[in-house]
Amino acid sequence: MTLAHPLPDMVLPDPARVIARLFVPGEELSHGTSRRGAVVARVLALPEIEVEQLVDELLRDFRGRHRGYHDLLLAHAALVSPHVLGEARMSVSRTLLMGATFTNEYALEGAALCNPSAVPHPDQSGLRPGQLRLAISLRAIGEGHLSSIGFCTAVAGPGPEWTFEPRPLPVVPGTSSPALWHREHLRAVLADRGKIDGLAHSVLVSLPEQFTAADLEIALAGAHHDRLGHFGGRPTTELLRHLVTSAYQVTFPDDIDLGQQVLFPVSEEESNGLEDARFVRFTGDDGSVGYRATYTAYDGRQIAPRLLISSDLRTFHAHRLAGPAARNKGMALFPRLVGGEHLALCRSDGESTSLTRSADGFVWQEPTALQTPALPWEVLQVGNCGSPIETDRGWLVLTHGVGPMRVYAIGALLLDLDDPTRVLAHLEEPFLRAAPAEREGYVPNVVYSCGGVVHDGRLWLPYGIGDARIGVAWADVEELLDAMKPH
Known part of the structure; x- marks a missing residue:
């Protein structure tokens, strides 16, 4: 029986999705010697008429590519020039040129696009009966294998219909502040x-x-x-x-689309990337509804599991997680409290799926093993593919397995609703494998997801293909559950 039905709609990396970053020559290397002073001196030596011409060209070429480009250049000039200017004053044009000299564009998806997770969008307006708008997080990878969290939107239904909505420009990194x-x-x-x-x-x-x-x-x-x-x-x-200082919040303007937002590294412990966000729509015991996500921060040496909390996908609070279970990649939160506790799936040993508990959602207890690598297509490791999905028959957990030749495939478990440490059933064969046309990419032989949703009796699963593009597949939930074997 064919359980998964891939659809042709797809999201491809867009090299036009760029942000403007501070760039100081020499300081891009960990032990480099800054050339800041020499560069500032050369900018100061340019004739004013040439400065004005250069600034006119910069504004013409880049203003449409970056929101608030004029103010961004002034801010970058303020960051670099006081160290060498002293009391010297510059014209507005020369200040803008100074800022542009210490700015570069960074293509967020220049290397890869992968690992999506889907949740119901806060805005469900303008839809036809049977449709659901989804907010989808994406792992974007650029120069230097630096990861950020981007977004897109899609509409599922009616029936087996799916449409990825256009991703508008420019990309906006948001404003960060302490938390x-x-x-x-x-x-x-x-x-x-x-x-x-x-x-x-x-x-x-x-x-x-x-x-x-x-x-x-x-x-x-x-x-x-x-x-x-x-x-x-x-x-x-x-x-x-x-x-x-690693805790912060990021706020995005109200007048931009979710698809324009990007969460870019802010704290030192995520300086080399934010990886594999697993979003879930979380309902509290008091009926409040919001969004949470776990992600992996990487500083170039160590990883740190972290938590995002948002009420509206406009303002995000980022915090470090702690406890014995928060020591590896791949945590995935349950969408509600179970028995008065926060629950999460984890892979604290690097190769098995486990369950952990928390009183506050920040400090996680010693995990309980649920699934170890056993089947031929998962002999290297297993893990989750996003947060558990509640069904009448149990918690549906999509899993990934890694087999010979580091081939990834997606399977599933079913956990007891009241005691999720009890595994009720599992798929013996993968739910989804890379099709022949999906084998090639930034990382070959990979299909991978960080979370799907159920809508109108169908499981909708956006998934990364070869870490190079995003596809989507659907499955009838009852057929998927019926295909599972008692554990």
Whole structure:
């Protein structure tokens, strides 16, 4: 029986999806020597008439590619020039040119586009009966294998119809600002790192229950000088600042489309990318509805599981996760509390699917194993393909397996609704494999998803193909459940 029905509609990487980033020659290398001073001097030496001509060309060529381009150039000029200008003053045109000299365009999808997850869109207006608009997160990979989280939208239904909606330009990275921390959350993250020494304990005692980076500085200033100067005091201080500043929120303007938004690295621990967001529409016990997502932050050396929380997909709060289960890639949140607890799937050992619990959604307990690699098409590793989907017969969990030649395939589990540690059934054969035309890509032989949705009796699953493009397939939910074998 054919369970999955791939459709021809597809999203391809778009090289025109660019953002403007600060660029300081020499500083793009970790131990490079900045050429900032020499570059500033050359810009200052240009004749004013030539400066004005250059700025006219820049505004003509790039203003339409970046929202707020004029102000962005002024901001970049302010970041680089005071260090070498002193009291010197520049005309507006020369300031804009200075900013442009220290700016470059970054193609978000220049290398790859993959790993989508789908949730119902906050805006369901303008649809025909039987249709559902979806918000789909995408992993965009650009130069240097730097990942960001982009978005697109699609409409499912009526029946087996699916349409990816156009992705408008320009892309907008949003505005970031510091976020609040809870003291016990910070304590748990420090415990994960084995760093609750005397100084850390003293600071934790001094912090209010909810605090900001400014409150941390007050607590550090009030710490005893002998603790600050003690061996290990400086590393602990740096770690505290590093962790607290890693929490932030990003806000997007109300007048842009979701498809224009991109979540680009903000904190140091995600400086090399935000990977594999798994979004879920989360309903609280009080009936409140919002969005949550786990993603993997990468700093070039270590990974860190992180959490996004949003009420409207316009403002996102980003935080570090903690606890024994939050130590690897691939966490996926349940869409509601079960037994009064937050639940999540995880792969803390790197190769098996497990379940973990949390009282607050931030600190996760020791996981319970659900599935280990066993079948021929999953002998290397197994993991989830997004958040569990609630059905009348149990929690439907889409899984991925990796077999010989690192070939990926998508399978499924069924978990008990009341006790999701009980595996009721599983697919013995993959639900979805790469078709012959889908084998090639940035990473060959991969089909992979970070989450699907059920609408009108159909499972809709957007999936990455070869880490190079996004396709979609649907399946009849009852047929899929009937095909599972008792576990």
